[in-house]
Amino acid sequence: MSASIQNLSGLDRVIHEPARLMLVTLLSAVESADFLYLLKESDLTKGNLSVHLSKLEEAGYIEAEKTFRGKMPHTEYRLTSKGKSAFDQYRKNLSSVLGVKSK
């Protein structure tokens, strides 16, 4: 088995799940985003989104900041440095695997 194929088993399972991959990708392109933006962009239900965000938070990949905008509670999520490196590594591993596959 080539080293590139072995990378497939090394893919980060927290990020590899499609909904979480989308959330991490969205957050990687911005400084932070609120719950409503992630809800609209991911097209997940509120419950599903909350579960995936909790899993990412538990893994230390994102952090939440609760504030108020006027009188409304407002939660912003941002990718942590651990989350950024995990996402970069995930992309590298995936590219390596796909590179072998496309040959």
Place this chain on the structure above:
Amino acid sequence: MQTHVQIDSVLKRARGYWFVDGFTEIAAGVFFILLAGILLLQGNMFQASNPSHFLSVVGVISLVKLFGFLVTVLVLWWLKDNFTYPRTGFVRGNRLTAAQVLTLLRNAILFLLLPIFGLLTVSVLLATVGGVLSFMPVWFPIGVGTIWAVLCILAGEWTGVVRFRVLGILFLLAGLAVGIWQWTVGLSVFPADVRPALNQPAVQEVINRGLSGLGVLVLISGLPLVISGLVTFLQYRKANPTPYVEEA
């Protein structure tokens, strides 16, 4: 490869969120149209009797640009805060690092200095400022249109917003059209022997034509911006008619 393409498209979508409502294009377009009005007014009324008068015109235009930009940014923030964020959410753009700010500043300075150095070099070679001025009305709009086109197409590539590429092509065509128009009315494409004194009728004519040409370019670039912004805004409003409300 499919997963990779999806990651890229999601990244671009997040980067392009600032432009999702069309407000930026409407604001930029209105700003362009106001600026065009000032340029056309100056081009038609300005009598370059002395260099200080010419400099005062440049000063007025610079001040209008600065204040116009600040007002546009404030209006945009207000609109997004009251219309866009309650409908599709709030996003904070990536902060620039000190190194990125320095690189941007360096590039901006180079961007401004290069044409000036080019102009000075040509001036030295031709030994007359008027000689350089004489072909500016033809080449300046073409240069400005090309720069806007490149910036717009790059922004389109970065954000995945297709309409930016269309706008880029329109800017390029607008610059070319104004340049060709200036040429067809008899302005020189190559340096002509015009004396540098600003009070000479030939130089006055060249400056007025230059300002008018730039005004027309800014105007015909502003109109598609407003139209594109309005269409985007209407589509956005149709997709998100009311602010998001928490379900009970």
